[in-house]
Amino acid sequence: MSFQFLIESAVIKSLAELYGLNASNKDFQINETKTEFSGDYTIVLFALVKNLKKSPEALGQQLGEHLLLTNEHLFASFNVIKGFLNLVLADAPLLHILESNYQNIHFGKKPATHKKVMVEYSSPNTNKPLHLGHLRNNFLGWSVAEILKANGHEVIKTAVVNDRGIHICKSMLAWELYANGATPESANEKGDHFVGDYYVKFNDEYLQEIATLKDTGMAEEVAKKEAPIMKKTQQMLLDWEEGNKEVRALWQKMNGWVYDGFEKTYKKIGSDFDHTFYESETYLLGKDFVKEGLQKNILYKKDDGSVWIDLTAEGLDEKLVLRADGTSVYITQDIGLAKEKFENYHLDQSIYxxxxxxxxxxxxxxxxxxxxxxxxADEVHHLSYGMVELTSGKMKSREGTVVDADDLIQEMETTAAQHTMELGKVNDFTPQELNKLYETLALGAMKFYLLRVDPKKRMVFNPEESIDFHGYTGPFVQYTYARVQSIMRKLQSKSTFNAEEENKPTTYREALLPLERQLIIYLEKYGNIIEEAGKEMNPSAVANYVFHLAKLFNSFYAEHSVANAETNEKQQLRIRLSLMSSLVIKSGLQLLGIGVPERM
RNA sequence: GGCCCCGUAGCUCAGUGGAUAGAGCAACAGCCUUCUAAGCUGUGGGUCGAACGUUCGAGUCGUUCCGGGGUCACCA
Incomplete structure (x- = not known):
């Protein structure tokens, strides 16, 4: 029962009792009170004024008095400024939230809904290694899955690996032509990078062949089709589809290398999947629907035998769903796979x-x-996200500006190590502990950087900014967590500190100070944030929240001492405040896939 | 060209139709004999792309225009 909800209900009840008005929560607004005014929550009265034919001030006064009278346990005072009724919460409900939740690791999370949701993310091609764009996808998908779990849904994470097709054949052919039997082991290279090199090699050769043909006077369009290496690739794809043993063996071998490489990266970044679909196994799905669609006259056949759907009435175009030669296109298998997902897993919703x-x-x-x-059909949801661009513009593989995922992680870890050494706070760590810390910080920085912006929007990746460990960053939030742990260690090492005593419920007589109040009120909102982030499928809401929480805690930390609190009661209170802050920070970061260090 | 998305501080981004539009970075000025300074406090910085309109009230909704991007493949 959030404060927001309690206040809403109280206002509705008061409006009924005072004016016989049957209001709902849509008839008025509850905001957080702006810092320049005194109060915690604010009722915006304008919308009610019309119905009740009262001045905003008079309404605010009456409503405020009635709310206070009928909810003395909830409100301490109120003030009215123009059309705004500012309510000050009493200490008791705040303390109650703190007392009952400061050790509750499930705080803010929702009970089971029995709704089953599939989240498909990552979905790489097996011809090149993962890059920055994949990272945004992976972090986003993983985080949304966690957020949906926190909302009580059952979540199945899946990847669809695009392991077949002409682009896969390109790297296969290039390897056959130029590798002389080299392997990732012999080249001492990660498998996905190794295969990616041959994809690049293919394109180099292809471009050269086109150029050569153009020199003989051939038009570029024709040259692109006639280039021998391209013809060979197309033949290879046909061979693959026919199940040619040698081609299939090569395909399996090279994909295996790529999977080895992917697995290392996935493990590093913490991506995991409950199930992986392979296109080589699903690309034939969907053909049955074409037959069915033709019978139902939803689809139509052109003279050449290709099958189409006319979506012009829906404001879209005509779309091919089956090639003239009867082979599938991308959308064909998507239709089949969509059905497969729902039927095999009994889904309520399928997120892409x-x-x-x-x-x-x-x-x-x-x-x-x-x-x-x-x-x-209506439960298919495209969670689309914007492209990641560089300060210099788009990433272009041809110009070599693609930011490789593995390289980036490595760089971030190096930077984390540098910062850590400079600060010298963990000189007693073992090398293993240090490496673990660097990894936690590096991934914390990267994930936070990519998740803190609205997924729908394009974003700019600024290397210097992403590597920053100050301000609106993952390490800043992680640092705040580590700070609390440090306080607790310090307290426990003191002889006067008694863990038994610490756990006893306390009655508080001293009034909450402004920052103490603010912290509790902000902590209480966590549940609303989880809900909002789930509805919008937007991890940035969590990133934002957890940052502001850390910020608020650091202000509190600078202003008030825990270890040297004025009174024993204040110390007990602040210990709980600190514990709950760190608990919510840890929980929120976990939803983003970010871990917390005990020291840093 | 049709359809879709985006324009908020020098830069990167927040901002459920409500009060004087906020953070971080960058700049400047302070704060470590007391719990981690990867921190805290303060200062400067804005015609919310433009114009109309709806509304008691618009960064937020609508229309038009300007600028940027995506897409309209028998590619994935």
Missing amino acids: VIGDEQLYHMKVLKEILRKLGLPF
């Missing part, structure tokens, strides 16, 4: 974490599912 460049594609998919009359 995919970049916004595919907004149109996903819209088309949903529309086709709807037209086919599939009952789950």
Whole structure:
């Protein structure tokens, strides 16, 4: 029962008792009181004024008095300024929140809803290593899954690995032509990078062949099709589809290398999946729907035998769903896979974490599912996110500006090590402990940096900024957690400190000080944040919250001492405040996939 | 060109139709014989892309325009 809800209910009740008004929470607004005014929560009265034919001031006065009278346990006082009724909460409910939750690791989380949700994210191609864009996708998908769990849903994390197709054949062919049997082991390279090199090699050769053909007077468009290396690749794809043993063996071998590499990266960044779909196993799905769609006249066949759907009435275009030769296109298998997901897992909702460049594609998919009359069509949700750009513009593999995920992590760890050494606070750590700390900080910085912005928006990756450990960053929040742990260690080492005593419920007689109040009120909102972040599927709401919480705690920390509190009662209170702050910070960071160090 | 998204401080971003638009970075000025200074406190910095409109009230909603991006593949 959040304060927000309690106040809402109290206001509705008062409006009924005072004026016989049957109001709902949509008829008025409750805001947090702005810092320049005194109060904790504010009722905005303007919307009510019309119905009640009263001046805002008079209404505020009457409502305030009535609220205070009927909820003396909740409110301490009120003031009215223009159309705003500012309410000050009493200490007792604040202390109650603190007392009953400062050790509650489930604080803010929702009870089970029995809603089953699948989150598909990551979904890499097996022809090159992961880059910065994949990181945003992975962090986002993982975090949204955790946030949905915190909202009480059952969540299944999945990846769809794009392991077949012409682009995969490109690296295979290049390896065959130029590798002389080299392997990741012989080259001493991570498997995904190794294969990626041959993908690059393919493109280099391809461009050269095009240039050569153009020199003979061939038009560029024709040259692109006629380049021998491209023809060989296409042949390889045909061989693959026919199940040619050698091609399949090569394919398996090279994909295996890539998976080894991916696994290392996933493990490092903490991505995990309950199930992985492989396109090589799903790409034939969906063809049945084409037959069905033709029978129902939802789809139509062109003269060349290709099958289309007309979505012009929906404001979209005509879209091919099956090639003239009867082979699937991307959307064909998507239709099949969508059904597979719902039927095999009995889902209530299916979320796709995919970049916004595919907004149109996903819209088309949903529309086709709807037209086919599939009952789950409306429960397909595209969680689209914006591209990550560099300060210099877009990442372009051709210009070598793609930020590689593994490199980036390595760089961040190096930076974390530098900062840590300079500060010299953990000189007694073992090398293992140090490495663990660097990893926690590096990933904390990266994840926070990529998750703190609204997923829907494009974002700029600024290397210097991302590596910053001050201000609105992961390490800042982690630091705040470590600070609390440090306080507790200090207290426990004191002979006067008694753990038994510390756990006894306390009755507080001294009034809460402003920062103590603010902290409790802010901590109490955590549940609302989880709910909001879940509804919007937006981890940045959590990042924002947890940062402000850390900020607030640090102000409190600078202003008030825990160890040398004025009285024993204040010390007990501040210990609980500190514990609860660190607990919520840890919990919130966990939802972002970020760990906390005990010392840093 | 059609459709979709975005324009908020020098930079990166917050901002459920409500009070004098906020953070971080960068700049400047303070604070470590007391719990971790990866911190705290303060100062400066804005025509919320532009114009109309709706509203008691617009950064937020609507229309138009300007600027940026995405997409409209028998690519994925």
